[in-house]
Amino acid sequence: MKAGMKLGLALMLAMSTALAHDYQVGDLKIAHPWTRATPPAAKMGGVFLSVNNLGAEGDTLLKAESPVAEVAELHQMEILDGVMKMRKVESLAVPARGELKLAPGGLHIMLINLKQGLKEGEKIPLKLTFAKAGVVEVKVRVEAMGSKGVAPGEKH
Numbered sequence: 724m725k726a727g728m729k730l731g732l733a734l735m736l737a738m739s740t741a742l743a744h745d746y747q748v749g750d751l752k753i754a755h756p757w758t759r760a761t762p763p764a765a766k767m768g769g770v771f772l773s774v775n776n777l778g779a780e781g782d783t784l785l786k787a788e789s790p791v792a793e794v795a796e797l798h799q800m801e802i803l804d805g806v807m808k809m810r811k812v813e814s815l816a817v818p819a820r821g822e823l824k825l826a827p828g829g830l831h832i833m834l835i836n837l838k839q840g841l842k843e844g845e846k847i848p849l850k851l852t853f854a855k856a857g858v859v860e861v862k863v864r865v866e867a868m869g870s871k872g873v874a875p876g877e878k879h
């Protein structure tokens with residue numbers, strides 16, 4: 724009976740971890756990488772996630788790679804002459820005991836020249852390279868096409 728309860732508890736813990744959809748590499752915790760479903764002919768998609776740094780030293784996100792896209796770039800948004808534009812950046816800082824947040828309308832990882840449409844419910848692999856913590860492979864959950872997407876008129 725007791726052993727059974729312990730097993731049940733272990734299973735529940737394992738399940739809640741799976742639902743949380745978190746990854747850890749060194750002092751960095753990567754939470755909930757996600758993207759949006761794309762129309763079949765779409766060539767680009769944005770990936771969002773957050774990186775929490777539990778360590779006392781800052782780190783840097785240097786690179787992202789995914790087999791579903793020819794290139795993955797680190798992008799930031801900025802307003803030029805009143806128009807929101809995206810721009811490639813070489814790296815993104817993860818402050819010590821701080822957070823790097825990639826979210827719609829802000830920083831994101833741009834998947835360029837998608838080799839396949841992204842379908843809701845799928846999980847696509849993404850490899851992240853950090854200067855200090857090293858390389859981690861995460862699964863990006865494809866969520867519904869939609870609302871908080873790249874707004875019309877935004878350009879590269």
Ligand SMILES: [Cu+2]
Binds near residue numbers: 769798809810
């Ligand atoms: Cu972009």
